Amino acid sequence: MSNIIQYFSEVGKGIKSLVTGMAVTGKEFVTPKITEQYPENRATLDISDRFRAELTLKYDSEGRHKCIGCGICQMNCPNGTIQLTTKMVELPDGKKKRKLDKYMYDLGSCTFCMLCVTTCPQGALEFSNDFEQAVFTRDKLVKQLNYRPEPADAAPAPAPKPAMDPEKLAQIKAEALAKAARIKAEKEAAAKAAAENAAPAPAEGAAAPVNEDNKANNQ
Ligand code: SF4
Numbered sequence: 001m002s003n004i005i006q007y008f009s010e011v012g013k014g015i016k017s018l019v020t021g022m023a024v025t026g027k028e029f030v031t032p033k034i035t036e037q038y039p040e041n042r043a044t045l046d047i048s049d050r051f052r053a054e055l056t057l058k059y060d061s062e063g064r065h066k067c068i069g070c071g072i073c074q075m076n077c078p079n080g081t082i083q084l085t086t087k088m089v090e091l092p093d094g095k096k097k098r099k100l101d102k103y104m105y106d107l108g109s110c111t112f113c114m115l116c117v118t119t120c121p122q123g124a125l126e127f128s129n130d131f132e133q134a135v136f137t138r139d140k141l142v143k144q145l146n147y148r149p150e151p152a153d154a155a156p157a158p159a160p161k162p163a164m165d166p167e168k169l170a171q172i173k174a175e176a177l178a179k180a181a182r183i184k185a186e187k188e189a190a191a192k193a194a195a196e197n198a199a200p201a202p203a204e205g206a207a208a209p210v211n212e213d214n215k216a217n218n219q
């Protein structure tokens, strides 16, 4: 009797397990698909910006990168993935400056820890999300990141004109003030003379003004 009970118990468990499995299958059957059809959808593939595929130097619109060749990223990389060399160049103004010569990056040994990116004082590095990096040999994973021809440095701005000597400037100012005062005085004198000339003449037949001294002598 106990064997029959055990038999039907096992059958019941089997049916319950089957129903549970079919429920999961049915649920996934009606759930929208999230599987990417790669490589058929390569043109429309949406890769997250946070995805770390390959270290790159940032370039501006003129093709310049910000790397100054300080070597901090190389020192901080735990895997020796970065090897860079620098060179001394002469600028258009005659000064010498150390610049980046070659920035070599071995993608095959990079662990994408981001230490290089976060410690770069110039913010010159970033990770691209270009994940298609398959090659046939490991040496092809070693890349020169400053691969673009660098634009020539701009010529130095012309030196500003020297300011005028303060003493000379004061002298010119004093001369200008004296000239203005002289012209003003001449104008005032001319105006006064013109006013005197324009005074009305005594009317004909009118008694001449009596000189009080002559009047006393006549008496
Ligand atoms: S990438 Fe940044 S840290 Fe590395 S050498 Fe250039 S400026 Fe320095």
Ligand code: SF4
Binding pocket: 055, 076, 077, 078, 079, 080, 081, 082, 109, 110, 111, 112, 113, 114, 115, 116, 117
């Ligand atoms: S991400 Fe890490 S391992 Fe890769 S180059 Fe930068 S510091 Fe080195």
